[in-house]
Amino acid sequence: MTKIILTVAVIYAVWFIFKHKNRIAAAHRAVMAEKAREQARNAETATRKPGTPVAQDLLPCPKCGSYIPAGTRCSCEKA
Numbered sequence: 196m197t198k199i200i201l202t203v204a205v206i207y208a209v210w211f212i213f214k215h216k217n218r219i220a221a222a223h224r225a226v227m228a229e230k231a232r233e234q235a236r237n238a239e240t241a242t243r244k245p246g247t248p249v250a251q252d253l254l255p256c257p258k259c260g261s262y263i264p265a266g267t268r269c270s271c272e273k274a
């Protein structure tokens with residue numbers, strides 16, 4: 196009896212895979228594409244050492260001469 200159930204289950208599985216072949220292939224492609232995107236992202240972040248800040252342009256403050264990131268106000272002007 197178990198053999199019959201197992202055979203039916205295998206036949207059903209094969210039929211199910213055959214029926215949803217296109218959908219399974221599409222899902223597989225989507226997973227692979229997502230993996231490739233993630234790998235590209237990881238490669239991008241791997242080139243930058245962890246803890247290394249993003250490069251910023253520094254400009255000397257016209258008042259006190261200390262270097263501050265471009266587009267920000269110096270602490271000497273805030274007071």
Ligand SMILES: [Zn+2]
Pocket residue numbers: 256257258259260261269270271272
């Ligand atoms: Zn300043």
